[in-house]
Amino acid sequence: MSAPQDPKAEILKLREGLGGPQDLFYSAANQVPLPIIERAEGVFLYGEDGTQYLDVSSGPVVSNIGHGNAYVAEAMAHQARTMDFAYSRTSRHRPNMALTARIAALAGPGYERVGLASGGSEAMEAAIKFLRQYAVAKGQGSRRIVISCNPSYHGGTIGTLSITGDDALKPFLDGFSIPSIKIPAALTYRTPDGMTPEQNAERSAAALEAAIRDAGPHNILCFVVEPVGGLSTGCNVPPDIFFNRVRQICDRHGIFLVYDEVLCGTGRTGQFLAAHHYPDAKPDIVVLAKGLGAGYTPLGAMLAPARLVDELAELTGFNFSHTYNANPVTCAAGLAVLDIYEREDLVGRAGRVGAYLRGRLDALQDRQPIIGDIRGRGMLMALEFVADATTKASLPAASNAVERIRALGLENGLMIYSRRTAGGKNGDWIMVSPPLTITEAECDELVSRLEATLNAFKTEVKANLGLDL
Ligand SMILES: Cc1ncc(COP(=O)(O)O)c(C=O)c1O
Numbered sequence: 001m002s003a004p005q006d007p008k009a010e011i012l013k014l015r016e017g018l019g020g021p022q023d024l025f026y027s028a029a030n031q032v033p034l035p036i037i038e039r040a041e042g043v044f045l046y047g048e049d050g051t052q053y054l055d056v057s058s059g060p061v062v063s064n065i066g067h068g069n070a071y072v073a074e075a076m077a078h079q080a081r082t083m084d085f086a087y088s089r090t091s092r093h094r095p096n097m098a099l100t101a102r103i104a105a106l107a108g109p110g111y112e113r114v115g116l117a118s119g120g121s122e123a124m125e126a127a128i129k130f131l132r133q134y135a136v137a138k139g140q141g142s143r144r145i146v147i148s149c150n151p152s153y154h155g156g157t158i159g160t161l162s163i164t165g166d167d168a169l170k171p172f173l174d175g176f177s178i179p180s181i182k183i184p185a186a187l188t189y190r191t192p193d194g195m196t197p198e199q200n201a202e203r204s205a206a207a208l209e210a211a212i213r214d215a216g217p218h219n220i221l222c223f224v225v226e227p228v229g230g231l232s233t234g235c236n237v238p239p240d241i242f243f244n245r246v247r248q249i250c251d252r253h254g255i256f257l258v259y260d261e262v263l264c265g266t267g268r269t270g271q272f273l274a275a276h277h278y279p280d281a282k283p284d285i286v287v288l289a290k291g292l293g294a295g296y297t298p299l300g301a302m303l304a305p306a307r308l309v310d311e312l313a314e315l316t317g318f319n320f321s322h323t324y325n326a327n328p329v330t331c332a333a334g335l336a337v338l339d340i341y342e343r344e345d346l347v348g349r350a351g352r353v354g355a356y357l358r359g360r361l362d363a364l365q366d367r368q369p370i371i372g373d374i375r376g377r378g379m380l381m382a383l384e385f386v387a388d389a390t391t392k393a394s395l396p397a398a399s400n401a402v403e404r405i406r407a408l409g410l411e412n413g414l415m416i417y418s419r420r421t422a423g424g425k426n427g428d429w430i431m432v433s434p435p436l437t438i439t440e441a442e443c444d445e446l447v448s449r450l451e452a453t454l455n456a457f458k459t460e461v462k463a464n465l466g467l468d469l
Helices: 007-015 070-082 094-107 120-137 158-163 167-173 197-215 240-253 306-315 328-343 346-367 401-411 440-465
Strands: 037-041 044-047 052-055 113-117 145-150 180-184 220-225 256-261 285-288 300-304 371-377 380-388 428-432
Touching: 052 440, 070 328, 094 113, 094 300, 094 328, 113 120, 113 306, 120 158, 120 220, 120 256, 120 285, 120 300, 120 306, 145 158, 145 197, 158 167, 180 197, 197 220, 197 240, 220 240, 240 256, 300 306, 328 346, 346 371, 346 380, 346 440, 380 401, 401 428, 401 440
Parallel strands: 145 180, 145 220, 220 256, 256 285
Antiparallel strands: 037 044, 044 052, 113 300, 285 300, 371 380, 380 428
16 A cells, blocks of 8 residues: 555545444544454454454553453453442442552552552543642642643543643643643653753753742642653653652652553553652652553552551542442453463563563664664563654654554554654654563564565655655
8 A cells, every 4th residue: 555645535535434423533544444353362453354463552552461361351251240330439349459459569668559440541630639639638729730741641631631741732722721831851862952861851850840949839739750651752761860850859849749650550661660660769649551451441540658548538538439430340350460460470571571572673773774763661662763863853744654654564464553643743653562471473573564564664655755764
């Protein structure tokens, strides 16, 4: 398939295959028909026509234990048969108690309390609402402002979009959001003024402190940051010094520190929490989702220290919940997923097999200068594509790189998650974050199909734009 010559007509034609009651999201991004997936097993998804796709990104970094796990499916079915629902405000049930205890044990000291949610955005909102309610209960009602990074992504609800760092959201959010200040993210690849990543991290930390001073510490609720970035930065990993600085600054000004580990938590980076990589910069709150339910169930969690939760309980309590929080079937699924993590040592595998895959990707980069940067930690990586590896110049917008590589990936047996973020201002990348169960042989297969995909893309760019990549 080559790039559309008349994109508008092409989109209209392709959309003939879309539609129906579920298709709310007509957009230019739907340039190729999305394959209809019928079944999934291990690291593979299968289309209705039998085509096999290797799940390069675990969906949007969700399917950490792989697909089609019969043990998890059976645990869910058993729970549904035994006791389908009991409301968390009027009762307790064993799956809820066991799951929260298990998460707290894996998270370790400082995270003795676990609030369950039905996904990442909801868990992020719970974290912010919890801190806000704590501040109000302590007579610090002026603490309203959330500081976060630009770029960043924290969710799709109005509250979490407000703290997401994406300039394209400005018109949508103008006058329609919770108060938020953005500081420049500690990016490592394209740093301003030729700074080293460490210098850029210092700059970012200094911007945090300046923002706190400017707005007044008594007006700031918390600083929210992804310890390893997701799609918005292409897995940016700020240097360690950034987290130490940030912790010191938050302590100095009495500001809460929140790690959004919705995407990078639950074992992806080779530790159960990404926060475990930074013992001197432990956040006050950690938010998990995605890999916790691993695609089998919508599940998120807010982890908080007993000291804060118990103090608030004495004052006003935390007064917000959702109907489906901590429902038994979800909790049974979450427990079974954690059993698989343990049985298959998936956190250890993220480090070990992640390092193997990284080695294979590094070798691919040597053959493919279109790969400008490989970033990430453990089994959470992104490849950034460039027109020139020396100048780090991005690919021309006309190449529609991210979308075309996704589409060509389908033709080469790959399901790739990518999306142009911030209008491509910060570059173009794809997520390479397969299930943590992936074998070394499957990593080899992934890299070989990826190379075929990149070669097809380069041929297309040469034909359409006359550019040699
Ligand atoms: C870092 C981060 N935070 C929050 C969210 C929102 O999670 P959800 O889509 O489950 O609401 C996401 C989702 O991609 C994410 O990557």
